[in-house]
Amino acid sequence: MKHNIRIVVNGDEYCLAVDPWKTLNEVIREDLNLTGTKLGCGTGDCGACAVIVDGKAVSSCLTLAVSVDGKSIKTVEGLAPSGEELHPIQESFVETGAIQCGFCTSGMEMAAFHLLSNNPSPTDLEIRKGLSGHLCRCTGYNQIVEAISLAANKMQGCHCKKEES
Amino acid sequence: MRLPRFEYFAPKTLEASLELLGQKGDGAFVMAGGTDMMVKMSHGRLKPRTIINLKEIPELHYIKFNPQNGLEIGSTALLSEVLNHADIIEHYPALIQAVQTMANIEVRNMATLAGNLCNAAPSADSAPPLMVMDAEVSLVSSRAKRKVKLMDFFLGPGATVKNVDEIMTAITLPAPRPQTGASYMRISARCGVDIAAAGVGVAIRLESEVLAEARIVLGAVAPVPLRAVKAEAALVGRQFDPETVQYAAQMASEEASPISDVRATRDYRKSMVAVLAKRAISEAYERSHARHS
Ligand SMILES: Cc1cc2nc3c(=O)[nH]c(=O)nc-3n(C[C@H](O)[C@H](O)[C@H](O)COP(=O)(O)OP(=O)(O)OC[C@H]3O[C@@H](n4cnc5c(N)ncnc54)[C@H](O)[C@@H]3O)c2cc1C
Ligand code: FES
Ligand code: FES
Numbered sequence: 001m002k003h004n005i006r007i008v009v010n011g012d013e014y015c016l017a018v019d020p021w022k023t024l025n026e027v028i029r030e031d032l033n034l035t036g037t038k039l040g041c042g043t044g045d046c047g048a049c050a051v052i053v054d055g056k057a058v059s060s061c062l063t064l065a066v067s068v069d070g071k072s073i074k075t076v077e078g079l080a081p082s083g084e085e086l087h088p089i090q091e092s093f094v095e096t097g098a099i100q101c102g103f104c105t106s107g108m109e110m111a112a113f114h115l116l117s118n119n120p121s122p123t124d125l126e127i128r129k130g131l132s133g134h135l136c137r138c139t140g141y142n143q144i145v146e147a148i149s150l151a152a153n154k155m156q157g158c159h160c161k162k163e164e165s
Numbered sequence: 166m167r168l169p170r171f172e173y174f175a176p177k178t179l180e181a182s183l184e185l186l187g188q189k190g191d192g193a194f195v196m197a198g199g200t201d202m203m204v205k206m207s208h209g210r211l212k213p214r215t216i217i218n219l220k221e222i223p224e225l226h227y228i229k230f231n232p233q234n235g236l237e238i239g240s241t242a243l244l245s246e247v248l249n250h251a252d253i254i255e256h257y258p259a260l261i262q263a264v265q266t267m268a269n270i271e272v273r274n275m276a277t278l279a280g281n282l283c284n285a286a287p288s289a290d291s292a293p294p295l296m297v298m299d300a301e302v303s304l305v306s307s308r309a310k311r312k313v314k315l316m317d318f319f320l321g322p323g324a325t326v327k328n329v330d331e332i333m334t335a336i337t338l339p340a341p342r343p344q345t346g347a348s349y350m351r352i353s354a355r356c357g358v359d360i361a362a363a364g365v366g367v368a369i370r371l372e373s374e375v376l377a378e379a380r381i382v383l384g385a386v387a388p389v390p391l392r393a394v395k396a397e398a399a400l401v402g403r404q405f406d407p408e409t410v411q412y413a414a415q416m417a418s419e420e421a422s423p424i425s426d427v428r429a430t431r432d433y434r435k436s437m438v439a440v441l442a443k444r445a446i447s448e449a450y451e452r453s454h455a456r457h458s
Contacts (some may be wrong), residue, residue, distance in 0.1 A: 001172065003173065020171060020172075020173030020216070021167075021168040021169065021170050022168075023168065023203075042206045042207055043203075043207060043208075044200055044203075044204060044268070044269075044272050056245070056274040057222070057270055057271050057274055058271050058274050058275050059200075059271045059272065059275070061194075061203075061451060062198075062200055062203040062204070062272070062275060063199070063203075063275070064173070064197055064199065064203075064216075064218075065172050066175070066218075067175065067199075067218055067220065069175070073291075083178050091357070100390065109404070111270065111271070114217065114270065130270060131271075132269045133268070133269025133270055133272065134269075135270050
């Protein structure tokens with residue numbers, strides 16, 4: 001039996017009828033066509049599917065879509081306010097070369113968003129800890145850490161490179 | 166990844182969830198974070214007929230502490246909420262040590278301690294520290310309520326004394342006592358994200374300089390989190406000194422009966438138990454020293 005759910009995704013409200021065995025990842029990608037959110041492992045290990053639900057980063061592959069009824073979701077498509085310009089996090093990923101194939105990027109950016117919402121000026125170690133659930137096969141991670149630290153500065157309105165802590 | 170088909174309920178009260186669980190019988194599972202269940206389901210190792218989501222039940226979602234009665238963690242409190250709770254950070258650092266090594270931020274934003282315990286993996290990181298700190302779990306069915314010592318909870322991999330019609334509602338820890346301290350140390354291939362290859366929880370109580378009580382529980386080295394009674398006995402009645410700690414760590418290593426698998430060999434696990442036990446005993450000792458009043 002399908003369940004009717006009402007969710008807000010990137011500010012838009014959706015009323016959907018979903019099978020209970022559909023994951024949030026499937027619904028976001030297949031029903032809402034928001035394919036910025038990726039599916040990597042499907043088992044919580046890679047971070048490619050991360051989205052924000054009610055302010056918390058979660059793995060959409062481990063979340064049942066029915067279970068987010070009534071909740072508010074942010075995906076990478078909702079990171080930049082208008083969807084036109086880039087969010088400072090996205091800008092920084094571009095500037096530091098933190099994107100190669102791009103498969104991990106949306107998950108990394110959502111984790112960065114969650115981290116910076118809770119800790120606006122993280123140390124490099126805190127950034128690495130914040131990304132511990134995210135795998136990248138291309139960049140070697142250093143550029144990603146650099147990107148997030150640059151984004152932290154941008155979001156605090158300071159464009160100078162932060163001192164190493 | 167496709168999940169098997171099941172029917173789904175998200176009751177708003179404990180009473181309603183117990184009633185459903187009783188009604189649906191075999192094949193009905195309660196789900197908290199789903200971080201174990203979803204993985205098992207997508208691997209085809211779990212095919213529930215019914216899933217009852219506990220996360221919409223407000224009365225299960227809390228963390229309470231007071232210095233007289235101790236700590237009570239409702240069964241749907243998130244690992245991330247445990248990790249950020251000021252009283253737990255201050256009074257139960259061994260639990261923090263376990264939770265901060267569990268999984269990753271996304272999983273900790275979904276998963277629960279109760280789920281970790283009910284899933285009953287031999288490697289469950291929260292089990293050793295909770296057991297050594299004398300945790301009890303509250304189990305409720307539509308017929309009865311009971312409290313069970315976590316020491317007596319596990320029966321085997323995936324098996325516990327919890328009946329199928331029971332829901333774990335809370336985990337309680339006694340108030341921190343003077344001159345007590347606990348620690349949890351674990352080792353794994355890929356820090357955090359990978360499950361533990363071995364873990365050691367230790368709690369001790371000092372009487373002036375004598376080790377008056379000791380609890381040691383080993384994770385991931387037996388079918389259940391294993392109480393190392395010989396290692397405990399090696400500590401009790403003695404003073405903290407390098408030889409005593411070394412000997413107790415050796416005993417713990419002998420008591421461990423691990424398997425070899427993709428994560429580590431049997432011999433490596435046994436050696437690591439000795440190393441981790443030594444570190445955990447020392448840290449528990451330092452903490453018991455620091456906690457005087
Ligand atoms: C990427 C990843 C990394 C992980 N790393 C670790 C790790 O480092 N250490 C570790 O120990 N674990 C780890 N885990 C396993 C898992 O995250 C934990 O065991 C977690 O605490 C399970 O909690 P949950 O709420 O998600 O449980 P669920 O999946 O919801 O439930 C697990 C089991 O418990 C039962 N259950 C849950 N709540 C109750 C309740 N209140 N009453 C009765 N039964 C209940 C369910 O029916 C089910 O059988 C990891 C998992 C993933 C996906
Ligand atoms: S796809 Fe969800 S964590 Fe890998
Ligand atoms: S850029 Fe390719 S996986 Fe990270």
